[in-house]
Amino acid sequence: MGLQSLKMKSLSEIETTSKRASKAAGYSWGISEEVGKGIRLMELFGLAGIKNLSEYFKSKIQNKFENLNLINDNNKTEKYPYCPIIFGISFLDQVKTLEKLDKIRLDNIAYPFLVLPFLSRSSEIIGKKIHYKFDDHEFLLNFNVKISSKILSDKYPIIAKNIEIIFLENKDNFSETEWKSLYKLSEETFVEESESLKKGAAGAGLTDND
Amino acid sequence: MQVKLRDPNVIMKLSRLGSFHQSKLSFLRSFLEEFKDWEYKKNLFDLDKEGFGIAIYSFKKKDRVYSLICFANKINNNERSDRVIATKWDAAFTLYDGVPSKLDIERLKNEVPKQEVGRLSYKELTLSRANKSLRVFDYVVENLSNGTQPDLNLLSQVGYLYRTTAVYGSGKFGLADRFRIKNREEINGPFRLEMMLVYLVRQFTFDQVNHIAKSKNPKHAVKLDPKICKSLGIGNSTGLGMAPFIVNHPTLLNNWILCREKALKKIREIRKVEKNKINLFTNSLKNSVRNITSWITKSEYQLKKIKFLLSDVKKTINYLETKFSFDIEYPFNEIYLWLEKETCDECIEYIVSMMMEPFDEIVKPLVSEMSSEEERYFNIPTDRTIEDLRNIIEKRYPNIIEIDFDKKENIKNFWFISKNKEEPRYSDRFKEQGSELEQPLAIARDIKKLYEKLIVSKNSLTIDKFLSRYSNLRHVVRRAFIIEKFPYSEIQDNTIAENVVPIDMLRLKLSFFGALKFDPRSDKWLRICMFQGAPLPEGLKNYDQQWVYNP
Numbered sequence: 001m002g003l004q005s006l007k008m009k010s011l012s013e014i015e016t017t018s019k020r021a022s023k024a025a026g027y028s029w030g031i032s033e034e035v036g037k038g039i040r041l042m043e044l045f046g047l048a049g050i051k052n053l054s055e056y057f058k059s060k061i062q063n064k065f066e067n068l069n070l071i072n073d074n075n076k077t078e079k080y081p082y083c084p085i086i087f088g089i090s091f092l093d094q095v096k097t098l099e100k101l102d103k104i105r106l107d108n109i110a111y112p113f114l115v116l117p118f119l120s121r122s123s124e125i126i127g128k129k130i131h132y133k134f135d136d137h138e139f140l141l142n143f144n145v146k147i148s149s150k151i152l153s154d155k156y157p158i159i160a161k162n163i164e165i166i167f168l169e170n171k172d173n174f175s176e177t178e179w180k181s182l183y184k185l186s187e188e189t190f191v192e193e194s195e196s197l198k199k200g201a202a203g204a205g206l207t208d209n210d
Numbered sequence: 211m212q213v214k215l216r217d218p219n220v221i222m223k224l225s226r227l228g229s230f231h232q233s234k235l236s237f238l239r240s241f242l243e244e245f246k247d248w249e250y251k252k253n254l255f256d257l258d259k260e261g262f263g264i265a266i267y268s269f270k271k272k273d274r275v276y277s278l279i280c281f282a283n284k285i286n287n288n289e290r291s292d293r294v295i296a297t298k299w300d301a302a303f304t305l306y307d308g309v310p311s312k313l314d315i316e317r318l319k320n321e322v323p324k325q326e327v328g329r330l331s332y333k334e335l336t337l338s339r340a341n342k343s344l345r346v347f348d349y350v351v352e353n354l355s356n357g358t359q360p361d362l363n364l365l366s367q368v369g370y371l372y373r374t375t376a377v378y379g380s381g382k383f384g385l386a387d388r389f390r391i392k393n394r395e396e397i398n399g400p401f402r403l404e405m406m407l408v409y410l411v412r413q414f415t416f417d418q419v420n421h422i423a424k425s426k427n428p429k430h431a432v433k434l435d436p437k438i439c440k441s442l443g444i445g446n447s448t449g450l451g452m453a454p455f456i457v458n459h460p461t462l463l464n465n466w467i468l469c470r471e472k473a474l475k476k477i478r479e480i481r482k483v484e485k486n487k488i489n490l491f492t493n494s495l496k497n498s499v500r501n502i503t504s505w506i507t508k509s510e511y512q513l514k515k516i517k518f519l520l521s522d523v524k525k526t527i528n529y530l531e532t533k534f535s536f537d538i539e540y541p542f543n544e545i546y547l548w549l550e551k552e553t554c555d556e557c558i559e560y561i562v563s564m565m566m567e568p569f570d571e572i573v574k575p576l577v578s579e580m581s582s583e584e585e586r587y588f589n590i591p592t593d594r595t596i597e598d599l600r601n602i603i604e605k606r607y608p609n610i611i612e613i614d615f616d617k618k619e620n621i622k623n624f625w626f627i628s629k630n631k632e633e634p635r636y637s638d639r640f641k642e643q644g645s646e647l648e649q650p651l652a653i654a655r656d657i658k659k660l661y662e663k664l665i666v667s668k669n670s671l672t673i674d675k676f677l678s679r680y681s682n683l684r685h686v687v688r689r690a691f692i693i694e695k696f697p698y699s700e701i702q703d704n705t706i707a708e709n710v711v712p713i714d715m716l717r718l719k720l721s722f723f724g725a726l727k728f729d730p731r732s733d734k735w736l737r738i739c740m741f742q743g744a745p746l747p748e749g750l751k752n753y754d755q756q757w758v759y760n761p
Contacts, residue, residue, distance in 0.1 A: 008332065011389070012381025020627075029650035030677075030684020037588060069678040089681075093592040093674035125589060 009050075015040040018053055022085070025057045031089055038088065038117030045147045047116060052156055056084065056111040059158070065110055070094075073101045081110040081159055088118030095122040104165045109134075112160040119165065120144045129168040134160035140168075211540055213478040215471045219609060222467070222702040228714025229515070229555040232758065233563035234573045235469055235580065236724030238740055239758070241405035242750065244398050245269055250747040252417065253309075257282060259425035261418045264315065267410045274396065276335070276403065277306040278410040279315065281323050282418060290341045296375065299325070299339035301414070305407045307333050307386065325376070330384040336407045337385055340372040340415075343445065347371050347419065350434065354423035357430040359438060366441070367506055369727065369739040371415040373445030377404050392581070399580045400462065401723065412444045412741050436746060443742030446725070449735040453715040454625065454634045457651050457701070460689060461582040464696035466722050469576040470562070471698065476572045477565050478543035487568035488536045490756070494567045496527060497759040498560075501726065509730040511711070515556050522557035567756060587695070590688050592674035599673065599690055600664040603657060606693045606700070610654045611661050613704055622708040625651040636712055636734060654704040656686040726758070 009017075019036030023029060035053070042049030065083040068075055071090050075082070087109060091098065098104060109115070112134045123130045124144035132139040135157060140148040220226065232239070248269040257263035265280040285298045302323040306314065314333065321328035325339050342348075346360070346368045353360040379401070381387040391397050416439045423431040456463050502520045507513060529548065538544060542565055549558045566573050603611060613620055624639045626647055639645035650656070660683045667676060677684055693699050704710065713730050720728065725738035743760070745753035754760055 008384065010332065010381030010384055011387045013384070028682045028684055030686075030688060031681055033588075033685060033688070037585075090674075090678065093590070093677055096593045097674070121589065 011040050011044060014043050014050060018050070021053070021057060025060060027085065031085065034089055034092070034118075035085055038114070038121075041117040041120060041144075042113075045120075047113065047147065048156060049114075049117070052111050052113045055156075055158075056114060059110065063110075068106075071098055071104060073104055075104070075106045077106075077108045081108045082106060084109055084111045084114035088115045091115070092118045092122050092125070095126055099126045099128060099167050102167055106163040106165075107161065109160055109163055111156075111158065112137075112163065113156055116141070116147060120147055126167075131164075131166040131168055133166070134163040211479055211481070211543070213475045213543060215468075215475055218467075218606075218697045218700075219702050221471070222698060222700060224701060224703040224705075224710065224714040226555050226559070227701065227718040228711065229559045230718055230721035231560045231563045232721055232724040232726060233470065233473075234566045234570075235466075235473065235577060236722055237399060237401045238405045238409070238724030238744070240399055240577050241402050241409065242744060242753070244396060244402070245406065246750040246753070247271070248750075250750065252413075253277065255417060255421070257418065257421055259422070260284070261422040261425075264319070265414055265417065266310070266315075267413060268309070269406065269410075271396070274394070275309050276406060277308065277310055278407060278414070279304050279306055279310060279318055279322065280411070280414045281319060283323055287344070290344070297325075297327075299323070299375070300342045301372065301411075301418075302339040303337070303407060303411055303414075304330065304334045305336040305403055305410075307335050307391075326383060328383065332384070332386045332390060334384075335386050335391065335403045336377060336379040337383065338374050338377040338407055338411065340374040340411060340444070342372055343368050343370060350419050351422050351426065354420065354434060355426040355431045357427075357432050359432070359435050362438065362441070365438065366504055368445075369742050370412075370443050370445040371419055372411065373447055373737065374408065374411065375447045376451070377407060377446075379404050398578050400466075405723070408444050408446075408740055409744070410747075412442075412744075413747055415444070416442075416746075439746055440749075441743060443726070443739040443744065446720075446738050446740060447731075447735065448716055448720065448738065450634045450636055450712060450716075452719050453636075453705075453712055454649065454651055456715055456719055457653060457705070459582070459584060460692050460699035461584050461587050461696050464699035465580050465582050467698035468696075469580050473566050473569070473572055473576055474546070474562050477569055478540065478546055480542060480569075481539050483536055483541055483568075488541075490568040491564060492527075492530060494756050494759045495523070495530075495561070495564050497756075498564065499523060499527075501759065505727050507727075507729040509736075511733070512728060512730050515554075518554045519556040519560060522553035523560065526553065526557065526561060567759075570755075587692050588688070590673060590677070590684070591691055592672065592677065594673050594691070595669060596664055596667045596671045596673070596676060597669040599676075599687065600661070600669075602690050602694045603661050603664065606690070606697065607654075607657050607661075607702070609702060610657050610704070613654060613658060615655050615658055619708040620704055621652075621655060621706055623706045623710065624648040625706070639706075650685045652704075652706045653686065653689060653700065655706060656683065657690065659683060660686045660690070 015036040018039035019032045022032035022035040027035065039049035039053055064080045066077050066080045067086040068082045069086065069090055071094055116132065116139060119130050119132050120141045121144050123141040127143065129143070130141040132141060138149065142148065248271045251268050251270065253268050254264060254266040257265065262282050262284050266277055268275055268277040280301055280303050282301045285300060289298045290300065302325060304318055304322045310318070321330060322337065325337065330337060346365060349364065350360045350371065379385060391403065416434055420433045502516060502523060505516050526549065534545070549561055615621055622638060622640065623636055624645045626635055626637065626644050626649055627633065628635050634649070663680055663683065673687065677687060689700065701715070712734050713736050716736060717728055720738055723740065725740055726742055727739045729737040731737060743757045745757060
């Protein structure tokens with residue numbers, strides 16, 4: 001075990017610190033809770049949540065950003081880039097309406113990586129994959145289970161232009177034949193259940209929420 | 211017969227929650243039950259003559275090992291403090307995931323004694339520190355070194371040799387996050403590894419006192435009688451740090467209370483109770499009187515509660531012996547209804563805990579329902595309407611929305627995090643500075659604020675639109691949708707009112723830990739005892755399940 005891994009921050013610390021910092025940066029407690037969860041998620045997925053959040057909050061001291069509270073298919077800033085947190089929250093809250101639009105465009109947003117956890121959670125809410133694209137970066141948000149990206153560099157853009165978010169229809173990534181073949185194999189791990197096994201099954205009839 | 215679950219608007223009042231007692235559902239009892247067949251070992255005991263050094267204890271089963279590493283240090287008497295702001299302790303502990311290497315021990319030797327300012331890693335699961343009970347530790351050493359056992363009367367007044375002042379877990383200071391352990395087959399509920407740490411620390415205190423006595427007088431020293439060891443637990447001093455936890459984990463709180471309520475409901479619904487179960491219940495109840503009469507505190511608040519408890523428990527015993535027959539149908543329902551009419555909150559909850567003793571078949575399945583996957587309930591259903599939300603609030607917070615928050619006494623206090631120790635604190639907003647940095651723990655006040663906005667909003671408006679306007683109420687909108695599904699997730703009281711007793715919140719949590727003998731030292735902190743009367747590690751394989759009442 002390397003020394004670096006022993007110095008890691010726990011996810012609990014990441015969440016708490018992000019939440020508190022967001023409150024200190026002027027967001028409400030409810031929004032700060034969302035940011036805490038979001039940054040925890042980013043770090044869990046190996047994305048630079050803390051780095052982006054910290055830089056955005058520093059940038060907020062000197063620069064102005066616009067709040068996009070009601071999202072449309074084509075969103076144009078008036079003067080300043082959109083705040084990624086307010087955009088992310090609005091997207092999360094409005095996603096069931098927004099999914100009907102198929103594609104959403106924004107002309108300018110600050111620290112676009114910070115939108116990722118909100119899109120990821122939104123993907124889970126509507127049960128659809130979400131494709132998030134800005135500049136040369138592309139991400140596939142997969143039901144809040146996985147975030148795929150073409151780019152995994154250390155350089156994160158401060159401003160992004162020409163942003164696109166596309167909802168992808170549910171579709172298997174495999175053929176029916178491939179599925180059946182795999183399912184047949186999986187059946188070899190099944191045990192034929194006797195009556196006594198059914199009755200004595202651990203946790204039978206109970207809620208297992210752990 | 212169908213018995214209804216008890217009303218959350220009664221049970222979740224602070225005065226009721228502050229009357230809860232340990233039960234078979236409590237985590238330290240579940241821990242003993244779940245780890246009783248694990249292999250216990252003292253792996254290292256490298257203390258000098260004065261008892262300073264390192265010791266390691268472990269629990270092992272198959273390939274899984276948990277190791278408690280103890281660092282016993284020399285401190286001056288004036289450096290010993292119960293307060294969380296202390297920086298030195300008689301001993302510091304961490305529970306290590308596996309078998310620590312020499313390098314690990316060296317690393318931890320530098321970090322664990324520093325506690326909050328040290329840095330732990332994901333290999334460490336829990337962290338704690340403890341101070342000797344000055345009243346008894348040296349006295350016990352003195353007696354043992356002279357070849358005599360200490361006076362039980364003095365020991366029973368304290369109940370422990372060491373008192374912990376914090377037990378940390380779940381990612382604090384770099385410790386392992388909960389997700390790393392929650393799916394392990396032996397982790398069947400909350401706080402198991404915190405309980406393991408405390409239990410092993412208890413054993414360390416006995417070994418240390420024996421070691422010092424032996425070093426002092428190798429020829430004549432005797433070991434502390436195992437019966438005396440068994441009668442001693444580990445003390446704990448607890449402050450406000452625990453209070454925000456139960457507010458910040460609503461679904462977890464719900465599951466704890468709901469399991470207790472489900473157990474009671476099922477017991478009340480038993481038509482005929484077997485003789486051996488009746489005996490177990492009545493014997494536990496009678497034996498438990500000793501726990502009340504040996505409950506020592508100087509707190510007027512607690513003394514009054516103990517007085518009523520003792521009187522009502524005796525009254526209950528008398529009722530059961532002279533006026534009640536277990537031959538009737540649904541006897542526990544009858545007892546419960548009588549308790550509600552005739553006894554105080556403290557006694558009702560005491561007997562509710564006692565009722566669980568004979569019913570393993572009811573209690574054991576509930577033990578595994580006491581955790582919560584809180585993330586699952588975090589998202590706000592923003593496509594719901596104002597009408598939905600208003601209905602939830604009217605149904606779930608009927609007393610809260612009646613409170614007048616324009617009155618000074620209803621907003622007197624505020625919760626905040628202290629800068630120097632990052633610990634929760636509670637203060638008078640009209641006397642102290644800092645209320646602008648109030649933590650989001652004034653749930654009742656904020657629910658009322660939300661309600662006032664809802665009643666002037668359009669019924670059909672969806673929550674996403676409402677939130678875009680009132681983002682300051684987002685935290686309570688989330689809670690209201692949680693309580694819709696989890697009726698016991700919220701304290702049904704105003705936690706910032708002038709008359710609130712914060713230790714009631716602590717008591718609630720500590721009762722689920724399995725603490726005994728709550729001893730309030732003010733309205734903001736208290737001392738308790740854990741594992742008093744519990745089996746020693748060597749006796750775990752076959753122990754008396756009712757050890758709490760048969761010390």
